[in-house]
Amino acid sequence: MSEKKNTLPKTAKKTLSKASAKRKEEVLFFAPVLEQFLGRLPLRSRDIIAARFGMHGKDLQTLEEIGRAYNITRERVRQVIGSALGSLAQESEHPAFIQISLRIQSTLKEKSGIMHAEEFLTKLAPMGGKERGSLLAFVECLSIVEEQKAVKEREKIYVLKDFSLVEWAKVKDSAKTILAEANQALDQEGLFDRYTEKHDTISRQELFDFLSVAKDVCQNVFGKWGLAGWSDIKPRGTREKAHLVLKMAGKPLHFREITTLIDSYGLHSSKKRKSHPQTVHNELIKDKRFVLVGRGIYALSDWGYKKGTVKEVIGEILTRMKKPLSREEVLAEVLKIRQVKRSTVIINLNTFFHRIGKNAYTVKK
Numbered sequence: 001m002s003e004k005k006n007t008l009p010k011t012a013k014k015t016l017s018k019a020s021a022k023r024k025e026e027v028l029f030f031a032p033v034l035e036q037f038l039g040r041l042p043l044r045s046r047d048i049i050a051a052r053f054g055m056h057g058k059d060l061q062t063l064e065e066i067g068r069a070y071n072i073t074r075e076r077v078r079q080v081i082g083s084a085l086g087s088l089a090q091e092s093e094h095p096a097f098i099q100i101s102l103r104i105q106s107t108l109k110e111k112s113g114i115m116h117a118e119e120f121l122t123k124l125a126p127m128g129g130k131e132r133g134s135l136l137a138f139v140e141c142l143s144i145v146e147e148q149k150a151v152k153e154r155e156k157i158y159v160l161k162d163f164s165l166v167e168w169a170k171v172k173d174s175a176k177t178i179l180a181e182a183n184q185a186l187d188q189e190g191l192f193d194r195y196t197e198k199h200d201t202i203s204r205q206e207l208f209d210f211l212s213v214a215k216d217v218c219q220n221v222f223g224k225w226g227l228a229g230w231s232d233i234k235p236r237g238t239r240e241k242a243h244l245v246l247k248m249a250g251k252p253l254h255f256r257e258i259t260t261l262i263d264s265y266g267l268h269s270s271k272k273r274k275s276h277p278q279t280v281h282n283e284l285i286k287d288k289r290f291v292l293v294g295r296g297i298y299a300l301s302d303w304g305y306k307k308g309t310v311k312e313v314i315g316e317i318l319t320r321m322k323k324p325l326s327r328e329e330v331l332a333e334v335l336k337i338r339q340v341k342r343s344t345v346i347i348n349l350n351t352f353f354h355r356i357g358k359n360a361y362t363v364k365k
Helices: 010-020 030-038 043-052 063-070 074-089 095-109 117-124 129-141 165-182 188-198 204-211 238-249 255-264 277-286 310-321 327-337 342-352
Strands: 114-116 145-148 157-160 217-219 225-227 290-294 297-300
Touching: 030 043, 030 074, 030 095, 030 129, 043 063, 043 074, 043 129, 063 074, 074 129, 095 114, 095 117, 095 129, 095 145, 095 157, 114 117, 114 204, 117 129, 117 157, 165 188, 165 204, 165 217, 165 225, 188 204, 238 255, 238 277, 238 290, 238 297, 255 277, 255 297, 277 290, 310 327, 310 342, 327 342
Parallel strands: none
Antiparallel strands: 114 157, 145 157, 217 225, 290 297
């Protein structure tokens, strides 16, 4: 290898010199190093590499798209790219290439050897564009890392070469079984404890690094883990989203507050989409899981709240207790399941129910 070949441009040297002063994930040097390594190739070859790996800030182009642009066949495009990457792979003993390889390897090791493709690329090349495309080109040449396309049970990923996808599947399936048996969403502590009770020791980080790329086991916006089909994990309609918001709040909320929380928690598939208070209000009215307990205030029926007027609520309480109750006792019971004024309860009590003595009430016969 000639001396000229091993010499990086000033921009690359300057970037590489920052590696010791900054955290690895902040160093951006893939593009200048790639430019140096591929600098002796014909301009067309460099342009084809740039198009293939999206170095111009555009989407990665297909072999067919590139072929049309240069009036060559797909196979010829493949040959040009293969030759260019082969030239890049020959630089594997260069100090800059080794540093890049180690950085990519350490990033994957920090995530137990497996990462969601988008997380991997964003972590290493947060600025995107040419830097991201250059990273993709280096990854293509490295024997230590592999790209795995998305399949039914997991997302598109990058893994270290010796990573066992068979072991990954076993861990994921075990976690899926545990969640199905629990039949409820679990926080990390709960899921990890249940997992380690049944299986060999696994670190907390390894378990959740594995699950982070699964499609059928997911974490919701509140940090709870569950099956992807559960409404608590991936709520789809307005009612499911409102139900999750109330469940996590653990208390009655006004429908406008529910609307705001749906948006602030990012429960919409599109960030641009906004919820409308009246739409939320209309959906809650139709669903038996929600109970109107005050002016625009909703609770979950699972909490013991029931539909009905204040008069009906008082009647149900007195009937259930099977004995006369004092005014304060009635107030206490009503206010457990309704957010209404004390005066409203007293008016209904005096108007529709039979008073016994000075301060006891029962249902009129």
